[in-house]
Amino acid sequence: MSDPIxxxxxxxxxxxxxxxxxxxxxxxxxxxxxxxxxxxxxCPEIDLARFKTGIYGKVAKPDQALQSGDxxxxxxxxxxxxxxxxxxxxxxxxxxxxxxxxxKTQA
Numbered sequence: 043m044s045d046p047i048x049x050x051x052x053x054x055x056x057x058x059x060x061x062x063x064x065x066x067x068x069x070x071x072x073x074x075x076x077x078x079x080x081x082x083x084x085c086p087e088i089d090l091a092r093f094k095t096g097i098y099g100k101v102a103k104p105d106q107a108l109q110s111g112d113x114x115x116x117x118x119x120x121x122x123x124x125x126x127x128x129x130x131x132x133x134x135x136x137x138x139x140x141x142x143x144x145x146k147t148q149a
Contacts, residue, residue, distance in 0.1 A: 044068040047110035051079035053088065055118065060084055066108070072097065073104035075114050088116060 046065040053060045062079040070078075072095055082088055094117040096102045101117075108114070 047108065049075055049108050049110070049112045049114060051075055051081055051114045051116070053081050053085055053116040055085050055087065058085060070108050071104065072102055072106050072108060072114050075108055076104075076116065079114075081116065090116075092119060093117060094119075 045068065047068050047070070048063065048065055049070070050061060050063045052062075060079075060081050062081060064075070064079060066075055066078060073090065076082065076090065076095070082090075090104065094101055095104060096115045096117060097106070097108070097112050099115070
């Protein structure tokens with residue numbers, strides 16, 4: 043039997059953050075680590091059928107075997123398209139800058 047490996051499971055919810063360090067048997071999958079961590083009990087909003095998972099910022103499949111030192115991450119679904127939100131912020135900033143310049147020339 044091989045030695046256990048050290049991994050952690052991370053989830054950042056709307057109201058809570060969970061980072062659970064643990065030892066698991068070698069060959070444990072990403073899904074098994076999430077289930078063993080207890081994060082699903084702590085954060086009932088997590089739906090592994092909808093939420094993506096990954097290891098250190100890279101999306102990974104639930105059946106991927108973990109390596110020692112891996113940080114398993116659970117990603118919440120996006121509520122807005124990042125490109126659209128960035129574009130909207132840029133347009134709002136441009137309007138503020140243009141509006142500020144108009145006020146200065148009138149004074």
